[in-house]
Amino acid sequence: MNGGWHTALARIAAPLAVGIGVLALWQGLVELNHVPPYILPGPVLVARTLATDGPSLLGSLWVTLRITLSALAAAVFFGGLLAVLFAQSRLLERCLFPYAVILQVTPIVSIAPLIIIWINNTFLSLLVCAWIVAFFPVVANTTLGLNSADRNLAALFHLYGASRWQVLRYLKAPSALPYFLTGVRISGGLALIGAVVAEFVAGTGGSETGLASRILEAGYRLEIPRMFAALLLLSLTGILLFAVLSWISQRLLAHWHESALPQEE
Amino acid sequence: MDEARPAASLVVVRGIGKIFRNGIVALADVDLSVQAGTFVSLLGPSGCGKSTLLRIIAGLAPHSSGTVTWSHEPSRRSIGFVFQEPTLMPWATVWENVYLPLRLAGTSRGDAGAAIERMITAVGLGGFERVYPRELSGGMRMRVSIARALVTRPQLLLLDEPFAALDEITRFRLNEDLLRLWRDYDCTVVFVTHSVFESVFLSERIVIMTKRPGRVAYEVPVDLAYPREDSLRTTPAYSEQCRHVSLKLAEASQ
Numbered sequence: 047m048n049g050g051w052h053t054a055l056a057r058i059a060a061p062l063a064v065g066i067g068v069l070a071l072w073q074g075l076v077e078l079n080h081v082p083p084y085i086l087p088g089p090v091l092v093a094r095t096l097a098t099d100g101p102s103l104l105g106s107l108w109v110t111l112r113i114t115l116s117a118l119a120a121a122v123f124f125g126g127l128l129a130v131l132f133a134q135s136r137l138l139e140r141c142l143f144p145y146a147v148i149l150q151v152t153p154i155v156s157i158a159p160l161i162i163i164w165i166n167n168t169f170l171s172l173l174v175c176a177w178i179v180a181f182f183p184v185v186a187n188t189t190l191g192l193n194s195a196d197r198n199l200a201a202l203f204h205l206y207g208a209s210r211w212q213v214l215r216y217l218k219a220p221s222a223l224p225y226f227l228t229g230v231r232i233s234g235g236l237a238l239i240g241a242v243v244a245e246f247v248a249g250t251g252g253s254e255t256g257l258a259s260r261i262l263e264a265g266y267r268l269e270i271p272r273m274f275a276a277l278l279l280l281s282l283t284g285i286l287l288f289a290v291l292s293w294i295s296q297r298l299l300a301h302w303h304e305s306a307l308p309q310e311e
Numbered sequence: 312m313d314e315a316r317p318a319a320s321l322v323v324v325r326g327i328g329k330i331f332r333n334g335i336v337a338l339a340d341v342d343l344s345v346q347a348g349t350f351v352s353l354l355g356p357s358g359c360g361k362s363t364l365l366r367i368i369a370g371l372a373p374h375s376s377g378t379v380t381w382s383h384e385p386s387r388r389s390i391g392f393v394f395q396e397p398t399l400m401p402w403a404t405v406w407e408n409v410y411l412p413l414r415l416a417g418t419s420r421g422d423a424g425a426a427i428e429r430m431i432t433a434v435g436l437g438g439f440e441r442v443y444p445r446e447l448s449g450g451m452r453m454r455v456s457i458a459r460a461l462v463t464r465p466q467l468l469l470l471d472e473p474f475a476a477l478d479e480i481t482r483f484r485l486n487e488d489l490l491r492l493w494r495d496y497d498c499t500v501v502f503v504t505h506s507v508f509e510s511v512f513l514s515e516r517i518v519i520m521t522k523r524p525g526r527v528a529y530e531v532p533v534d535l536a537y538p539r540e541d542s543l544r545t546t547p548a549y550s551e552q553c554r555h556v557s558l559k560l561a562e563a564s565q
Contacts, residue, residue, distance in 0.1 A: 198398040201371045205392055206415040206463075216414070220402045302401045302443050 087271040095271040096278065103260060103272075107279050110256035113169065113241040114287070117176030121233045124177075125184025126226065132185075133192035133218060134210070143189075150182035154240055158247040172244045172256075179240030183232040191225025192218045224303050227295040234287045242280065320382055321347040321467060321499050322368060327377035329363055337363050339524035341377070347466070350493055350500045352510035352517045354556070356564050360525030361503045362395075362471050368501065369469050391460030391498070393470040397452035399444040405431060405455050406440040412463045426462060433492065434458040450481035457489070461496055468493075470502045474509070486512055487541055494538070507560060511552045512539060519556070521563045528563035531556055 069089045075081070076088040083091055096103070128146070132139035158175045165171035195217050203213050245258030255263075257276050264273040299306035322345045329338040337360040345351055353361040366372035368379060369392050399408045409430055413423040431440055434454040444452055453473055460468060470489075474482040486509060493500050504510050510517045511533055519529040533552055535543065543549050 196398060198394045198396065199400065201366075202392065202394075202398065202411075203415065205369060205371060205390060206412050208415045212415055216411070217400075220400065223402070302403075302445060307445070 084268045084270050087274055091271050092274040092278065096275040099272055099275055103257070103276055103279055106255055106257045106260045106276070107283065110238075110241050110245065110258065110280075111283060113172045113176055113244075113256065114238045114283075116173050117180050117240060118230075118234055118237040120173070120177045121181035121184050121237060122230055125181045125229065125233070126188055128185050129188030129192060129222075129226075130214065132189045133214070139189070146182060146185055149178055154179050154243050155247060158244050162244075162248050168248065172241060172248060175244030175247075176237050176240030179243070180233040180237035183236065184226065184229040187225040187229030187232075188222050191222025194225070195221040224295075224299055224305060227291075227298065231288065231291045231295060234291045235284055238280070238284050238287060319347050320344045322382070323380045324364070324368065325378045325380070327364065327367060327379070328375045329360065329367065329372075330375045336524040338367075338374070339526055341520075341525065341527055343518060343527060345467075345499060345501060347382070347499055348497065349516065350490075350502065350514045352502045352504055352514040353520060354504060354507065354510045354517050354560060355520035355525065356522050356560075357505055359520045359522050361520055364520075364525065365469050365471050365501060365503050368467075389463075389466040391463065391465035391468045393453075393456050393460050393468070393473045395472045395475055397444070397449075397456040399452060399455055399459075401444055404441050404443055405436060405447075408444070408455055409458045409462050411459060416463070430458045430462045431455075433461075433495065435488065448481075450477055450485060453477065453485060454488075457492065461492060461498070464496065465498055468498045468500045470500065472503050472505065475505070482509070483541060483544070487539075489513065490537070490539060507553055507556050508544075511535075511549065511556055512544065517556055519559050519563045529559045531559055 073088040073090055076086060081088075087095075128142070132143065154175055157178070161174050162168075162171045165174060192214075199217055200213070203217055208216070241256065242258040245256045246262060249259065249262070257280055261273050261276045261280075264270070264276065296306050324341060324343040324345075327338055327341040327343075328336070330336050341360075341364060343364075353364065355361050363372060367374045369390055370379075371392070400411070403411075406427060409427050410420070410423055413426070428437075428440065431437060434457055436451060436454055436458070439447070439451070444455065447455070456473070460470075474485050477485065489500075490513060502510070502513060504513075514533055517531045517533060518527055519531065520526065521528045535548060535552060
């Protein structure tokens with residue numbers, strides 16, 4: 047029990063100590079060398095900027111977050127659907143999978159301008175860009191998972207005359223769940239990256255601007271502390287997204303999957 | 312229904328051959344007749360095709376030549392199969408795992424409940440209904456696998472080296488329990504094993520197979536009365552049967 051308490055302390059305290067040390071060093075170097083804030087602001091100034099600009103930045107964060115979450119939802123839905131279709135028909139998988147790969151390997155920065163031209167609605171065009179980046183991990187992982195069901199269990203289903211639907215529902219889908227959740231976790235981070243990249247390409251125009259455009263704008267005006275504050279918000283959002291998705295994954299697999307089991311004592 | 316009726320063949324295997332795609336002849340001209348209600352073991356060295364034969368009987372693998380004939384057309388439910396591994400669904404509880412064959416047959420939870428709970432108790436796992444497979448020992452998982460195979464009350468129970476991975480103490484206990492279940496559930500058993508001792512303890516008849524290509528070399532009746540209990544293992548009669556079967560197996564393996 048004592049040991050467990052110590053490990054928990056070390057797990058939280060050790061990285062926290064490193065973080066505080068780095069921040070202190072950063073602040074110290076900035077003050078000691080009189081680095082101007084438009085080159086590198088110290089963490090104290092960044093925190094102060096975050097406090098004053100917070101409300102307006104949070105509004106922008108909400109725009110980016112809406113794009114991210116919508117793209118993630120679309121990636122989960124269409125990615126899952128496509129994977130299920132692939133699992134039903136090898137032919138369909140052979141026909142379509144290469145194109146999913148092409149979509150995945152083409153840098154989003156290079157197609158984003160086209161998409162923004164083609165789709166008039168800013169929100170929708172950004173959503174499509176983020177979705178393109180995010181959907182592949184769900185498709186690839188879920189397809190792998192659906193095809194990884196235990197062969198002898200599959201034989202058993204065959205023996206009992208299970209229908210395709212029953213095989214999917216009771217065998218393939220549960221087998222694929224851990225793979226699917228891994229895909230979703232990766233997609234969460236990618237959706238945020240996709241949304242930010244697309245916003246960068248779209249520029250600062252429009253009435254509702256996301257965090258990325260605020261970063262661009264702050265860069266043009268040499269408001270570097272605000273840039274850092276926006277960047278900090280983006281990172282925190284990414285971490286939070288990953289943490290929430292990991293927590294959901296952990297909860298769903300808690301009863302049975304090796305990855306979610308507590309450590310051996 | 313008629314107790315006095317002579318044991319009729321449940322399944323007859325005639326001239327079964329199996330050639331794998333890589334050209335290896337796994338089975339050549341295998342003849343086997345399984346009488347209803349009997350306990351038959353397929354004994355042979357590894358690679359003799361006994362597991363393949365079992366899968367062919369179950370309809371899980373295609374054969375290259377020959378026929379498998381049932382005395383009456385079986386509905387799919389009348390076969391139970393137990394693999395070498397427990398082959399349970401790790402995401403499902405013991406109850407859900409045993410429910411699987413009934414669920415696939417369209418039986419509702421309510422209708423299946425009583426049969427499932429009785430079956431779980433019959434394999435000695437009463438009280439473990441809500442437990443997940445990872446929380447069970449290897450022997451207990453195999454008990455779940457047997458419960459799942461028997462819950463549909465199959466006419467034919469096929470077991471493919473089910474206890475090979477278990478320790479000896481657990482294996483002995485499961486051997487005894489399997490005989491009890493065979494008697495209580497009144498089914499026909501085909502049991503694949505590479506253990507002489509196990510086959511003699513369990514079966515009424517041992518079919519000894521040759522090495523690749525697999526053929527039936529000998530059919531040895533086991534002259535030991537049921538019910539057989541653990542104490543049988545230390546009797547001279549049992550040792551003598553084992554010696555006899557070992558000699559035959561050695562001949563077949565040459």
